[in-house]
Amino acid sequence: QVQLQESGPGLVKPSETLSLTCTVSGGSISGYYWSWIRRPPGRGLEWIGYIYYSGSTTYNPSLMSRVTISLDTSRNQFSLKLSSVTAADTAIYFCARDWWDLGTDYGLDVWGQGTSVSVSS
């Protein structure tokens, strides 16, 4: 059974870069798309972007200029970097597995438990 676990600092200073890692256990990172999603306090879910196991990425246009998602297949991990953070980036950050089959989308079927990140000096 595939499990995901986010890790990284819970506090980031304004203007710095937020860095999180998602470790995939119980299965391989190969063959799938892997997403990052966040939920700011009092708000709904926001998709940040995803990475395919080949390394290709797609980002939410609203965050594209500040986001980088990368992959380390040897460690079965993928990572998120969000630069120039402000208080508006305070949120719970989730990693998740995209479920696709033959070009058809089935949603996000496996999620990490989430990690809380606050942006404050």
Next chain:
Amino acid sequence: SYELTQPLSVSVALGQTARITCGGQNIGRKNVHWYQQKPGQAPVLVIYRDSNRPSGIPERLSGSNSGNTATLTISRAQAGDEADYYCQVWDSSLWVFGGGTKVTVL
């Protein structure tokens, strides 16, 4: 950009039926997925591709999708159904979420 509209809140009496709508232009032409998120927990996929339930999701949860509205129905509502519910579609190479609906069981 594509937008999904959900009611902010829905209340349902214990044992009754709740319906959560998700509005979007021609959403009936897209695959709609639904998530349940309880406080302090990760979202859980409860309906995929409009009306399919992943393993372990009770039959009391069902979905439909037609025209400009997709609907998640919770039958015989239980206290454990209290949560935030989100619809989601894939559009223009992006995942789009609805704003979320808070379901309260009275």
